[in-house]
């Protein structure tokens with residue numbers, strides 16, 4: 070009799086423990102699986118951020134063409150100012166395209182003097198990274214995720230009415246002290262900035 074009772078207790082406590090364990094397991098928060106690393110997007114080729122086609126000729130006699138109104142380095146400019154030949158505000162609202170495949174890392178109004186700004190990160194085939202910045206946008210059409218070369222990301226604007234419409238384009242390498250922000254647009258120290266047209270032409 071004694072041994073039977075002892076066995077019953079064992080079975081009972083065993084069941085109880087099982088039940089307790091079962092309840093506990095349903096309340097345990099499962100660890101969040103680590104998201105898979107985002108696939109690499111290699112920027113194989115670059116293109117100009119404005120114009121109907123990739124082959125920007127900058128022909129002065131064509132109204133539909135674009136020209137660089139303020140070059141990189143001119144008056145300590147850290148980028149290039151792209152305007153349409155038709156002049157004035159005729160380029161307001163024109164399409165602004167990503168210069169290469171990449172990922173949007175910044176898309177917001179950067180304040181007075183900037184207006185809406187988009188920054189895209191591009192990984193090059195050699196592992197180096199560069200970032201392209203698009204300033205004074207009237208509208209941001211894409212504010213996160215992957216972009217393809219020549220995908221429209223915004224519209225040419227006037228920095229909330231501060232200038233005649235134009236696109237301010239910068240290209241930066243990883244040593245850029247303003248890597249994560251809009252920055253100042255002008256500086257006598259251009260270390261970390263690249264000449265946008267030179268770079269685009271070398272990587273077309």
Ligand SMILES: [Zn+2]
Nearest residue numbers: 148149150237
């Ligand atoms: Zn500018």
